[in-house]
Each structure stands twice: as structure tokens, then as C-alpha cells.
Amino acid sequence: MAVYPFRKIESRWQTYWEEKKTFRTPTKVDTTKPKYYVLDMFPYPSGAGLHVGHPEGYTATDIVARYKRMRGFNVLHPIGWDAFGLPAEQYALRTGTHPRITTEQNICRFRKQLKSLGFSYDWDREIDTTDPGYFKWTQWIFLKLFERGLAYEAKVPVWWCEELGTTLANEEVVDGKSDIGGYPCERRMLRQWVLRITEYAERLLDGLEETDWPVSTKEMQRNWIGRSEGADIEFPVQDMDAASILVYTTRPDTIFGATYMVLAPEHPMVDRISTEVQQDEVQNYKDLASRKSDLERTELQKEKTGVFTGAYAINPVNKESIPVWIADYVLYSYGTGAIMAVPGQDERDWAFAAKYDLPIRRTVQPPPDFTGLAYTGDGPAMNSEFLDGLHIEDAKIRILDWLEEQKVGCRKVNYKLRDWLFSRQRYWGEPIPVVFQNEEVHSLPENVLPINLPELDEFKPSGTPEGPLALATEWLTVTNPDTGEVARRETNTMPQWAGSCWYFLRYIDPRNPERMVDPELEKYWMPVDLYIGGAEHAVLHLLYARFWHMVLYDAGVVSTPEPFAKLVHQGMILGELEYTAWRSSATGQWVSAEKVSDGKEVHTGIILEPVQIDVEAVAKDRERFLLKDAPDIQLDVRAFKMSKSRGNVINPDEIIEQYGADAFRLYEMFMGPLEQVKPWSTRGVHGTFRFLSRIWRLITENPLSEKEPDRKQLRILHQTIERVTNDIENLRMNTAIAALMEFVNAAFKWKELPRTIAEPFVLLLAPFAPHIAEELWSRFGYKDSLAYAPWPELNLEYLAEELIDLPVQVNGRVRATIRVAPGADKQKVLHVAIQEPNVKRFLGDAPPRREIYVPGRILNLVAAK
RNA sequence: GCCGGGAUGGCGGAAUUGGUAGACGCAACGGACUUAAAAUCCGUUGGCCGUAAGGUCGUGCGGGUUCAAGUCCCGCUCCCGGUACCA
Numbered sequence A: 001m002a003v004y005p006f007r008k009i010e011s012r013w014q015t016y017w018e019e020k021k022t023f024r025t026p027t028k029v030d031t032t033k034p035k036y037y038v039l040d041m042f043p044y045p046s047g048a049g050l051h052v053g054h055p056e057g058y059t060a061t062d063i064v065a066r067y068k069r070m071r072g073f074n075v076l077h078p079i080g081w082d083a084f085g086l087p088a089e090q091y092a093l094r095t096g097t098h099p100r101i102t103t104e105q106n107i108c109r110f111r112k113q114l115k116s117l118g119f120s121y122d123w124d125r126e127i128d129t130t131d132p133g134y135f136k137w138t139q140w141i142f143l144k145l146f147e148r149g150l151a152y153e154a155k156v157p158v159w160w161c162e163e164l165g166t167t168l169a170n171e172e173v174v175d176g177k178s179d180i181g182g183y184p185c186e187r188r189m190l191r192q193w194v195l196r197i198t199e200y201a202e203r204l205l206d207g208l209e210e211t212d213w214p215v216s217t218k219e220m221q222r223n224w225i226g227r228s229e230g231a232d233i234e235f236p237v238q239d240m241d242a243a244s245i246l247v248y249t250t251r252p253d254t255i256f257g258a259t260y261m262v263l264a265p266e267h268p269m270v271d272r273i274s275t276e277v278q279q280d281e282v283q284n285y286k287d288l289a290s291r292k293s294d295l296e297r298t299e300l301q302k303e304k305t306g307v308f309t310g311a312y313a314i315n316p317v318n319k320e321s322i323p324v325w326i327a328d329y330v331l332y333s334y335g336t337g338a339i340m341a342v343p344g345q346d347e348r349d350w351a352f353a354a355k356y357d358l359p360i361r362r363t364v365q366p367p368p369d370f371t372g373l374a375y376t377g378d379g380p381a382m383n384s385e386f387l388d389g390l391h392i393e394d395a396k397i398r399i400l401d402w403l404e405e406q407k408v409g410c411r412k413v414n415y416k417l418r419d420w421l422f423s424r425q426r427y428w429g430e431p432i433p434v435v436f437q438n439e440e441v442h443s444l445p446e447n448v449l450p451i452n453l454p455e456l457d458e459f460k461p462s463g464t465p466e467g468p469l470a471l472a473t474e475w476l477t478v479t480n481p482d483t484g485e486v487a488r489r490e491t492n493t494m495p496q497w498a499g500s501c502w503y504f505l506r507y508i509d510p511r512n513p514e515r516m517v518d519p520e521l522e523k524y525w526m527p528v529d530l531y532i533g534g535a536e537h538a539v540l541h542l543l544y545a546r547f548w549h550m551v552l553y554d555a556g557v558v559s560t561p562e563p564f565a566k567l568v569h570q571g572m573i574l575g576e577l578e579y580t581a582w583r584s585s586a587t588g589q590w591v592s593a594e595k596v597s598d599g600k601e602v603h604t605g606i607i608l609e610p611v612q613i614d615v616e617a618v619a620k621d622r623e624r625f626l627l628k629d630a631p632d633i634q635l636d637v638r639a640f641k642m643s644k645s646r647g648n649v650i651n652p653d654e655i656i657e658q659y660g661a662d663a664f665r666l667y668e669m670f671m672g673p674l675e676q677v678k679p680w681s682t683r684g685v686h687g688t689f690r691f692l693s694r695i696w697r698l699i700t701e702n703p704l705s706e707k708e709p710d711r712k713q714l715r716i717l718h719q720t721i722e723r724v725t726n727d728i729e730n731l732r733m734n735t736a737i738a739a740l741m742e743f744v745n746a747a748f749k750w751k752e753l754p755r756t757i758a759e760p761f762v763l764l765l766a767p768f769a770p771h772i773a774e775e776l777w778s779r780f781g782y783k784d785s786l787a788y789a790p791w792p793e794l795n796l797e798y799l800a801e802e803l804i805d806l807p808v809q810v811n812g813r814v815r816a817t818i819r820v821a822p823g824a825d826k827q828k829v830l831h832v833a834i835q836e837p838n839v840k841r842f843l844g845d846a847p848p849r850r851e852i853y854v855p856g857r858i859l860n861l862v863a864a865k
Numbered sequence B: 001g002c003c004g005g006g007a008u009g010g011c012g013g014a015a016u017u018g019g020u021a022g023a024c025g026c027a028a029c030g031g032a033c034u035u036a037a038a039a040u041c042c043g044u045u046g047g048c049c050g051u052a053a054g055g056u057c058g059u060g061c062g063g064g065u066u067c068a069a070g071u072c073c074c075g076c077u078c079c080c081g082g083u084a085c086c087a
Helices: A006-020 A054-070 A086-095 A099-116 A132-147 A197-210 A215-225 A252-257 A269-273 A276-291 A294-299 A347-356 A392-406 A519-525 A540-554 A652-659 A661-670 A682-700 A711-729 A733-747 A755-765 A770-779 A826-833 A837-843
Strands: A035-040 A074-076 A151-161 A166-168 A186-195 A228-236 A244-249 A260-263 A306-314 A321-327 A338-341 A409-414 A434-437 A440-443 A477-479 A486-489 A530-532 A573-584 A608-613 A618-621 A624-627 A630-634 A636-641 A804-810 A813-820 A850-854 A858-862
Touching: A006 A099, A006 A661, A006 A770, A035 A054, A035 A519, A054 A074, A054 A530, A054 A661, A054 A711, A054 A733, A086 A099, A099 A652, A132 A151, A132 A440, A132 A540, A166 A186, A197 A215, A197 A540, A215 A540, A228 A252, A228 A392, A244 A252, A244 A260, A244 A338, A252 A392, A260 A306, A269 A306, A276 A306, A276 A321, A306 A347, A321 A347, A338 A347, A392 A409, A652 A661, A652 A682, A661 A682, A661 A733, A661 A770, A682 A733, A682 A755, A682 A770, A711 A733, A711 A755, A733 A755, A755 A770, A804 A837, A813 A826, A813 A837, A826 A850, A826 A858
Parallel strands: A035 A074, A035 A530, A260 A321, A804 A858
Antiparallel strands: A151 A166, A151 A186, A228 A244, A228 A306, A228 A409, A260 A338, A306 A321, A434 A440, A434 A486, A477 A486, A573 A608, A573 A636, A618 A624, A624 A630, A804 A813, A850 A858
16 A cells, blocks of 8 residues: 655655745746735744744645746745844843844744745745844834934833833733733833824724725724824813813713813822822822832722812813812823713713712713613713703714814814834844934934944843943944944834834845835735734734835835735634543542532632543533543533643644645645634644545556546536635635545546546645645656646536436425426426425425425425415 | 624534535544554444434524525624723
8 A cells, every 4th residue: 555655755846946946936027917925924933943823824825825826926925034032132141142043043943844834935035134134124214214203212101121121012011011921010211212103093094994804903903093082171270370181081072070180190280289288198199109000000990099189170161160189090191191070971980989979960861771870871961051952972063162162172083002112122123223412313324224233242131221232332332424423322222023014025125235125026016915924913013014114105115005905814723622620639529510610619619620631531422521430520621722831732843744744734724714713633634644645546546547538527627626716715725625625535436537637636736735736747747846837727617517406395394306407497397396205295285385496506395274 | 891703513614695504524433454453445424213215303592584594683691812991
């Protein structure tokens, strides 16, 4: 029994592709041909190597790339490395190994692994964000941002992580702990580079309309940008001339219900307005708030706190005097940092008012059955003088007009989106191309780029907010080429996001020393037609990249406002299904899973330990899984996210070693829909391996027939062409593979396999399992790779069948199937159908009351009576 | 809480505009090959009743529309992802 020699085949073809540069996309392509730019989110080359999640998206794009080549497109399908980043630097800190060394090693490992999967990347276009030839242009873009006033310095409260010795972006801090490492972080005021992304908020929002992206991702970006419409309203401070507090509200219609005001503790007005009596209390509260991390501020949100400043403000609509408080439930960084509190219509304000015994006044009539506290729904206004009776929308318009007439307020749009904190106190990142001279910032001229990193022996944070570059004394001092004076370099570097904001442009023209990308080439290749990557980048990477791209568009560097036309997220691959039994550690007794919640016995609260059960020891009873030895004990069945600590990580290298790259690729695509989360099953790989072995035997065990194929063979081939083609176009790789399997199952029943059937089949297989396909293709006698062989053409004529099985229903239930021509007329079909004994039986003697005939689909007869 | 997605055999999943639910694969079972096992190959496989023909129930739960509902409508439950004092 000949086995399918995948090791030999796969290494042969990988070598062939590499030597012949089969997938090279020349700089000069025939631009009269259509183009297709298919892009993977490039990986961070971590020390752990590739995991099974990477090849999922990469295989999907590879299939599309190979398919589009066969359809005559010029295809751009590149790969590279997002290689700056903290892990290499932290490794350097521990071991003294230069991050460049670590990075290079990791890249080599990743490259080798990707090549072992047979992806059709144009390796001549490989890029690396840490390469000076690359980050020269990252720095160049920074200069563009700086020129356009979109990069500025600010003293901003930022997350400072003592352990990492660096500041972090909001996004890198989760629950007051660093995203990487989980170390505690605190707020500090530091000088930082900030990018004015908020200037583009509206356009970033609008641009989403033009993209073919998952709705969920667009929605996440919209939420992140967080546009809201409302008003800025001025409240004069009582007994203080020319002092007023500006608030932002989205509910100006409720202004008659404003019974107090709240300032954020950091608000500059606080000190001015606080009365002497309250001074101590206010200062105490401010100190407390500044020391609280955001974690504490949000974690303790159930219990709101605040203190009275002693001051009062005048409500401009009714001249009422209302107390001014400070409280940390109001954020200084959003809106004006101050609010008018309307407890009647706002749950947070209600909670605060209830706690401190502040007045509550409803200004929207809740429905009669309303039982809650604050009412945030719609209804007629009340207690609101000239607004009374108006519903929210109308009341808003009325009050906004009034406020603007009286010049005490104006319409205002606000965004949750903040400017992007762009500097990091790290070594392993792009240096920011500016210098300081007498406390002043000067951007460096383009011709001195790239600004390289200095060589360092130590990578320790300097312990100050300056980071390790502050220790590179020689590097630090420079003559400013513009002024000829001595200047000091910026010690901050860029965040890891920088390099990935524009890498897709560099692939188009990767070695150009003169420009970041040639405009003609950019125009031809952009936008990216298909972009596949993880949903974890739904907001940050994809929003930052869009922002930079819009700036480059405004600067005339690129030709499209949006970089990624179509975006797809591959779903996460979980570990193998696990069966878990629960056991009391104390008594060793099993506890049935339905009595367990949160790892505890539901009634007694006893803490239980989970025990992994081997499949062999599992019995099943209907929809429940039981312990074979103790059938009254139910098990939990679930797949978990792969993690080292859980020990359920699958290493792709081992799978490829055992089953080959083709079987691995095929399985990753066959598991289920690309976007979906799905559990891994190594048995499943065995299944796709078996499928490839069957193909191998089908085509190599017996000589192909040179005879003309029969109609049935042609029909099956063309059905397969149709299905595979449609499925690839719609990224339904799982059903495309099922179609290929069905073809093979059918072909095994034939006495002979005609060459004219086998050859197109191998072409259909090629995008999915390229190695075996190339091998078979060459055995057919072809000298060249099939990479550019034309995709099999669908001939609809061959799909037609003379006779089909038509289901016949009586009262909506199938009672028989009859063989008729697909387009047979109703009379004829009816005639045949009522001959069927089973149909007769259910129809009774009387003719049917109604007949529904959908040609080619169904005949449904409604019985009389 | 809010936003988004989902629930179909023992498991992963199929199912055009509503038109034979369970394609394809895994697992399981039976058989072939083998001294034996693994591998491989062939066959069976949603539950229940029936020797069979066939019947009957069945796509998270409860209603509805329709000749016909996994698919459409109304009301829920649970799971996953995101987000969270944004005024």
C-alpha cells in the first residue's frame, strides 16, 4: 500500500518555488491586468514561534492569492515582521542579549515556519519594522505629522509603570495593571508626544461607511470614537464676578432638573471657588483622588464619593442657586470636566444625590408603570416651564435655540476618543526625529533620516521617565543640522503601533531609497483588497492605521482615504475539547457538574478541584456526558483558549512533521467558517491527511484514461468547479474542501479516471494543498508550476441533469420522491406524483385541495378535508 | 448595564431568494486485510416504534405567519466577544 510521500513532495516544491521565485511580483507589472492585494496582519516574531492561530488567517489569504493568480490577476501577497516591541527588550534586560539578536533569531524561526507551510509570499518584499531602511520612513511620516501640527508635546497624566520603567498608553493598561506583565501602574504628569487623532474623529467615523468590514468591528470603532451631540452651557458662579463653570451635556432638555453641579477633582476652577470653610475637605479629597488609580476610581463605582466646595452656581434657565460639588465620578478628560447633575434623569446623578441628600426633580414624565429611580427614557417634559409637554427630541431643539439666543450655551459635538499618546520610554522602538535646543523642539531635516538607535550595553530603564536612551551620552548630543547648534536628542521612542500603521504601503515598493512608496505603484496597488487578521486589532491597530493613512492622503502621498477595502477576522482556535469532572479535595468525592458553579458546590459552597477526564473514561447518555465509572456524575465539556499554563497548546511544527503542510492547511480551513471560534482536533488533521492520501491513490495508482469523459463525470467536475469557485470568492474554505472531498468520493466509484477530468480537479485543489497539487501536475507531464495555470472554466451546460429526484409532500411532509425532468410541467409532475402509493395513502380518495409546484425543488399537495 | 455575535446528531460543521434538515469530516459500530495490533480499505450510523415497507419526534425555550420555517415575526433563556461613571 503506497503511502502519500508528503515529506519528499513538500520539501521538493518549497525548494522549487524558492529557487524559481515562482511568487515574485515584479516591480513592473502589466498594469492593464486587474490587481489583487491580499494582506495578512504581519506577526510580531515572538520567541514562542508560530502557534496554530497564525496559519489560519495566513492559509485563507494564501488560498485567495493562489486562486487570483490562476484567474489572471496581478497578485501582491507579502509578509514581514512587526519586530519592535517590549518582549525583546525585556529579554535583553534579563540576559543582556541585544534585542536585535533576539529579534533576528525569532524572525528566522518564523520565516522558516512560514516557509514550511508553503505560503506563496513574495519573499523579495519581506520587510522588518526594525530595519533602518524601513523605520527611516516611519520617522519621515512622523515629520509629516509634526509639520501638519498633528504631533505635539504635552504634559499629560499618563500611566507610569514602575516595574517596566516606562509609561504606557491607556490601551496598554487593563484594570490598572499593565497589559504585558500585569504590573501595577499609576498616574503621573509627564512630557509626552501626542498625536492629534481627535482632529480626524469625524472622518474616521465617516470613512467606515465606505469599507467592507465586519459590522461588529465598525461598531467597535464607532463606540471607541464615541461621538455624541449635546451642548456646552455656562453656569455663572454665585457671588463671583466673571466666573462661570462650563458644562457639557447631551441632555440640555433636562436643565430644569439640574439640582447641583459636579466638577472633576482636577478641574482648575476648584481652588478658585472653594470656600474657606470647605477648603480642607476639598484639598483632602483632591489628594485622595490624585492618588487613586483609574482602577480604584472605576472599581469602586458602586459607591460614589464627593465633597461640597461651598460654592453655588446659577442655573441660567431658572436662576436657581445650586450647590457645586467635586466628585471623581466626573472625569476631567471628557467634555469640559464638569457637569450639571440631573438626578431625575441620570442614574449616576441619582445615586450621588441620594447619598448626599441632594434634591431630585423629575423633568421627564415617566410612564405610569415606571418603577425605577432615574428615568432615562422618553416622555413629555415637566417642571420645565416653556419645555413642558415636549418630548426629548423637540425639547432639546427648543432649549438649544434658547441657550444660543441667550448666549449662555451652544451646540457641541464631543468624542470619547482621546489624542494618541505616542511616546514610550523604551529602547527597542523607532527614535523620534526631533532634538531639543534651549527647551525648544526642532524637527530634524529629512536628509538625516534614519535616526538610528545607539548601541547600548545596558537596557535598564534609567529609572527616570526618560528611559534607556538617556544613558547613551554620546548619541544624545548632536549638532542640529538646521541651526548648527548643539542640541539634545529626544529620548522617547515610538510605540509598537507606529510600524504597523503603514507597512502595507512599503510592501508595494519595499526597497525604494528615495521615497516611502512610488506614487504610480501606490496608485495601482492600493487599496488592500482583502485584509485578514485577528479581531483583537479591531480598534487600535486598525484605527491608528486609518488615521495615518488619512493624513498621508491629505499630504498627497497616497491616493485613497481608506487603506483596507475588505477586512475579515479569523476566529480563534481553541484547544482540544476537554472533559472535566469535579471532586472535593477534602473527601475525594465526585460532584456532578450540574451542582457546580464557579468551582464550588452550589449548596455547601465547598471548593472543588477540576479533574481532566480522558475520553475513554467518558460515557454519554443522551445529551449528557457522564463518568463511566460513576454514571450519576455529570461532566463539563468545553474547549479552552490555548495557553501554556493549561498545557493545551498545539505546536504546528509537530503537526506538519506528522501529517505534512497540506494536511495541516486543509484541516485549518476545513474546521469551520473562517470567522468562527472553533476547537482544535488532531484527529481532524488525520482526516484531511486521509483525504490527501485518497487523492494520491486515485491519481497515481492507475494510469489515467485518455478517453473522453462521460456526462456524469463532466457534471460532477463542473459542479465541483462551481462550488469551489463560489466558495473561495466568499471565503467559505470549509465547504470548498467538502466539495473537493465529494468529488473524490464520486471519482473512486468510476472504473477509469479520464485525464481531462483529473487535470482540472488538481487545479481546483492547488490553492488549498499546493504541494501535492504541484507534484501531481508535474506527473501529468507539465514542466512548469501550476501557479499561473488558468483556473478551470465552468460550463453551465454540463450541470444540467436529465432527471432529478423531486420530493413530493402531502400537507408539508415528504411522502415520496419521483424522478422527473427538472423543468417538467405541473400536469405531468402531478400525474406521476399521485400514482405513488404512499402519496395516494395520505391524499385519500379526493383530489388535492391545492397543489404547490416549485419546478426542480418540490411538489406539495394539500389534501382535501 | 450597554453594544455585537451565536445556539443544528456523540463532536466540528452543511443547508441559494422559506422548498427532502444533518452535506463533508471526526468519533462509534460491523466487516476485509494481518499471527496480532496499528495503519489502510469497504459498509452502517439523529432519537423512538417496526423484521420490513413505513411511521413518528426532532435545529436553545414559548408563541405566531405560511401549502411549507433551522431560515421570517413577537417574547424569553443561556453562551461567547467587546466595552464600561464618556454626562
